[in-house]
Amino acid sequence: MKEQEYKIENIKSFELTDVFDCGQCFRWNKQPDGSYTGIFGKNVMNVQKCGDTVIFKGICNGNIKEIVEDYFDLNRDYEDIKNKLSQIDENVKKSIEYGKGIRILNQDLWEMIISFIISANNNIPRIKGIIERLAQKYGKEIEWKGEKYYTFPTPEELKDVTIEDYRKLGLGFRDIRLYETVHMILDKKIDLNKMQQNPNTYEVREQLLTLSGVGPKVADCILLFSTLKRFEVFPIDVWVRRVMNELYIKNEDETKVNKKEIEKLAKEKFGNLAGIAQQYLFYWKREA
DNA sequence: ACTCAGGTATTAC
């Protein structure tokens, strides 16, 4: 595989920090020069932005233009989405101004399932560390510019990994959950290809919930951030609960806010764009 | 020492 490059001029709705630090991905790292380098599938890539020009550079398993357009969701009109959401109210509008460069990546379904199981009751630096060690130990090495990168391990590559092995990687109590889910998928108790084809979000969500370590929040993150791409879901974590309470519900104790109430509110206000709205609100509240 | 972090599974009313 040789290095390829792809340049887009006058790009809209694309800011590096917004895309990579809004919480949807775990394997992109900021470089000293401000660009980001990451690995997805068998592609190792660096992304830099100068003015309104974005340059994608890396070694790709295919045509870089096609790969980039798919992964970065470039064929979706985020300007239109932002305009629609901005009309809801001033707070949503403000959150969109803050995270105006967000794009929801098309990330591998399997990788998202495993990554978000690891994310439960955990913090981002540690989540990233665990995923990196997992890839380093069980994924395939790819070298680029003298640096080594590791693909996210496939189900097959995790076939013989034991619960103890996971524990050694620092997974903590999530070790058994990961083990069980890996084997449920290997045994085709859940067929990810079929899941990918199923347009019924409710059914897919129910299937995800049968996986060990996958509860409502993790299921919704998988639905939103993977290639399943269901924008109508609304993952509720501590930050989203906080921002929704502050903006709309105004309960004294945010921890006591009912999830059903938040879900209902999100559906009423954001409809089939709830997931994207969630991302702007989450990022705004967490970073700002 | 102690709290906290992208929740989930288990147990108890």
Next chain:
DNA sequence: GTAATACCTGAG
């Protein structure tokens, strides 16, 4: 059904 409780780990 809904409400409490434990849970690895490591950074602050």
